[in-house]
Amino acid sequence: MALHLVDHPLLHDIMARLRDRSTTSDDYRALTYRVSTFLVAEATRDLPTREEVVETPLERAGVRRLATRVVAVPVLRAGIGMLQAFVDLVPGTEVGYFGLERNEETAQARCYYEKVPKDLGQAVVFLLDPMLATGGSAAMAIAGLQARGARDVRLVAIVAAPEGVELLAQRAPGTEIFSAALDRGLNGRKYILPGLGDFGDRLYGT
Ligand code: PRP
C-alpha cells in the first residue's frame, strides 16, 4: 500500500481555507471541488494512453488518448462533493455509489446503499471519500469493489489519519491512497485532529 501526499502551494492554501471553521458551506463546496481537482490529477497520473493521429487545422498530429476504463465511486454523502471535479477531468468516467454511515457512538460504518458497476477487473477504480479516519468506511467500500473484481483501487481522500492508513495497510494492502494531508490522529469520538470537522455537515450545511 502506498500513501501519496500531494504537495502544491495552491493546495496548501485551499487546505487552510477548508480547515478554517469560519468558512461557509458555499465556499466549502467550491474549495472541495478545487482540492479534488489536484488530487484527481495526481491519482490519474499513470493511466495508460494509446497513440492516435488527428487532423489539426494545419496538418496531421500524433496524439495520445486515455486507454483504460475508469470508474469513480463516491462514498455518500461526503464523497459526492468530490465527484464533479472527477468527471470534469476524466472523460468517459463511469460512476458507482456506496452509501456508508458511521454510527455516532461506535464509529462503525454501516452500508445503506450500493449501486456499483460489475466486472471491475479491467477498470481503474477511484474511491472518493474526503475523510480517512478509522479506515472502517474505506475498508468496507474497497472490499465491496474487490468483490466485483476490482484489482486497481485508488482512494482519493482529502485528509488521512495514521489509524486509517494503518487499517488499509492491513485490510487492503494493494490500495494506493492519494491525499492532501496526513493529520496527527483521532480524538475519542474518532474525528481526525486537527482535521476538518464533520465533512458532510460542513459541505451540506447540516
Ligand atoms: C465520514 C466520511 C467517511 C467516514 C470516515 O462519513 O465521509 O465516509 O466518515 O470515517 P472512518 O474512516 O472512521 O470510517 P460519515 O459517516 O460522517 O457520513 P456522511 O458522509 O453521510 O456525513
Ligand code: URA
Ligand atoms: N468523518 C468526518 O467527517 N470527519 C472526521 O474527522 C472523521 C470522520
